[in-house]
Amino acid sequence: MIKEECKALLDALSRVTACYRHMVLTIGGTSDSQNLREELKKTRQKAQELAVANRNKLTTVLKDKTVSKEDKAEFERLWVIFSTCLEILEIDMRRALELGHEFPLNVPKKHLIQTGMSGGTSGVAARAMSVQNMKYEAERNIDVVDLKDLENEINQVGEMMYEMEMKVNVPQWTVEAKQDPGAELKSTISVGASSIGMISVEENKSFCDISKVLAGIIFSAVLIIAIVLAVCVVKLS
Structure with a gap:
């Protein structure tokens, strides 16, 4: 039961992280907008909530001495996947911070990149948030105000990764994959x-x-x- 819960949480985190990366790549492009910045904020916060839930579940299980050897090996494999997702999330958050500074929305002289891509990202954000339609409530200057929050959240993710290494020591090279690369x-x-x-x-x-x-x-x-x-x-x- 716990194993299935961990897998479900990890699957959700992987999906949200992938959606976040997709949206980060549109910052500064022709699809960039006020709504995109709000979608980015909500998606990364959703990813962080799932990351905390994953960490708590896996940390508790991996510290349990009564877990069988086979189950422990499986949980260690999930832990490595989780750590990788968290690293990818941190990288994309840093990329979003850099692009956010480079491409503020309300600066007339700052032209967006003409990538040739068009269309909104509301569908991707809705899938990440598991909702049918996105609701937009952010203020007009979210592209500037949110950068400070994003910087703080990057530090929080970094601290989480450090604490994880201190609490549970699972070297990635010791975990065997279920199938060949x-x-x-x-x-x-x-x-x-x-x-x-x-x-x-x-x-x-x-x-x-x-x-x-x-x-x-x-x-x-x-x-x-x-x-x-x-x-x-x-x-x-």
Whole structure:
């Protein structure tokens, strides 16, 4: 039960972190807007809430001495994935801070990057927040005011990562993966290769069938010619 809860929390954190990265990449572009800045704030705060919940669950389990060896190995694997998600979140928060300073919305002389991309990010934010429609309530100067909050939250995430290392020591190189690196990609390639192999076999088979038919026709023609010549020789003699 606890394992499933940890996996569900980790899955939610991964999804929200991915959505946050997608939105961070649009800062300063043609899709940038007041709504985007508010979406970024809500999404990163949601990610931090999930991170705290993940940390509390996994820390409690990994400190429990009664957990079996197999279960502990699985929780350590989840811990490594969680740590990676947290590192990615911190990197994207720092990127959002830098881009936020570079591209304030209410500065007329500061042109946005013409990336060629268009469209809003409300759908991505709604998926991250698990809501049907986003509600926007931020003030007009959120692009400036929120930068200070973002800087403080970056420090909080950094402190969380440091505390995690102090409380639970799980070196990443000691955790064994369930499958080899790139196993999913290899399986896809092998399936594709087998499909190509089947196609080539079928093509070879059909080619062989055509060759047999042609050989039969040629043999029959030669046989008929030989019979005609034999009849002619008999009549002439």
